[in-house]
Amino acid sequence: MKGLTSLERVIVESLGKQGLPFEKIQEQTGVQENVCFNLIQALIIKGIISFDKNVYKINPNISPLIIEEINGKDAKREESLELIEAIIEMNSERIYRLQKVALDEKDEKIFKAMLYNLESFLKEANQKSQSTLTLKNKKIVFWGMSDVQKVINQIVVGE
Amino acid sequence: MSLQNTTIQRYRLFFPQETLREISARTGIQITRVFRLVNGKPMRLQEFEAFEKAIQTRIALNPNQSRLSKNLEEASSFLTNEELGRVADYIERKVINKKFSRHYLNPIFEEAVIA
Numbered sequence A: 001m002k003g004l005t006s007l008e009r010v011i012v013e014s015l016g017k018q019g020l021p022f023e024k025i026q027e028q029t030g031v032q033e034n035v036c037f038n039l040i041q042a043l044i045i046k047g048i049i050s051f052d053k054n055v056y057k058i059n060p061n062i063s064p065l066i067i068e069e070i071n072g073k074d075a076k077r078e079e080s081l082e083l084i085e086a087i088i089e090m091n092s093e094r095i096y097r098l099q100k101v102a103l104d105e106k107d108e109k110i111f112k113a114m115l116y117n118l119e120s121f122l123k124e125a126n127q128k129s130q131s132t133l134t135l136k137n138k139k140i141v142f143w144g145m146s147d148v149q150k151v152i153n154q155i156v157v158g159e
Numbered sequence B: 001m002s003l004q005n006t007t008i009q010r011y012r013l014f015f016p017q018e019t020l021r022e023i024s025a026r027t028g029i030q031i032t033r034v035f036r037l038v039n040g041k042p043m044r045l046q047e048f049e050a051f052e053k054a055i056q057t058r059i060a061l062n063p064n065q066s067r068l069s070k071n072l073e074e075a076s077s078f079l080t081n082e083e084l085g086r087v088a089d090y091i092e093r094k095v096i097n098k099k100f101s102r103h104y105l106n107p108i109f110e111e112a113v114i115a
Helices: A006-015 A022-029 A033-045 A064-071 A073-089 A105-129 A148-157 B003-014 B020-027 B031-038 B045-060 B063-078 B081-100 B107-114
Strands: A049-052 A055-058
Touching: A006 A022, A006 A033, A006 A049, A006 A055, A006 A073, A022 A033, A033 A049, A033 B081, A064 A073, A073 B081, B003 B031, B003 B045, B020 B031, B020 B045, B045 B063, B063 B081
Parallel strands: none
Antiparallel strands: A049 A055
16 A cells, blocks of 8 residues: 555644654544554554654654655545545535536636635634644645546546 | 465454354364364364355355455456556555554464463
């Protein structure tokens, strides 16, 4: 398997630069104790994190090859799919909408401008609250748009 | 890994919490013999078949299992190598996530070795 699972990524992201003890990782991520333990062990085996003086840290000597594998295009796609699938499968406490919309040229420009504004808003909101909110209390947001015909072609042709 | 070990490991995946007594009841193999088999004693063909039968019965309880096997077979002839890689990645991630949420215990066999 290429890269990390989204669960492993959550653990790595929670560590930050300074590293964290086990209890803090759990507090930050909200991952169940035994799951958290298993994830940490898997990351240690992969050489991505290390344990020193009761603190788990991101290994500073990860080879560029592994970094490329973790953050590569394929790994990111798989992780995104995992997260989006989880959101789709949730029965409550989520917002999800997917539809085919008739947009004329003018409306498409307006919509893209709205998306641009949305992105700016999210960037600012994140900067404002990222130091005060724990990882588990953040939100996962995604959006996307493409032409129906292009999507259909992609499904048919693949790759 | 020998075929016998692979079969025992597969059995353990399907019945992770079973005691020696329960394995004996399910397979029809005497408990002392089960103890020896899980500790590496060579299996007889009949015993091998008993373990395999238990595994196949368990698989049959899950109808999607055969669908998955059939589709994988078909996929290997229709999909490109890259597409197969994605399917494999998807399945692998599902399995890994399940493994993370599960306790890794091998109590029965460890106890058996100690006993």
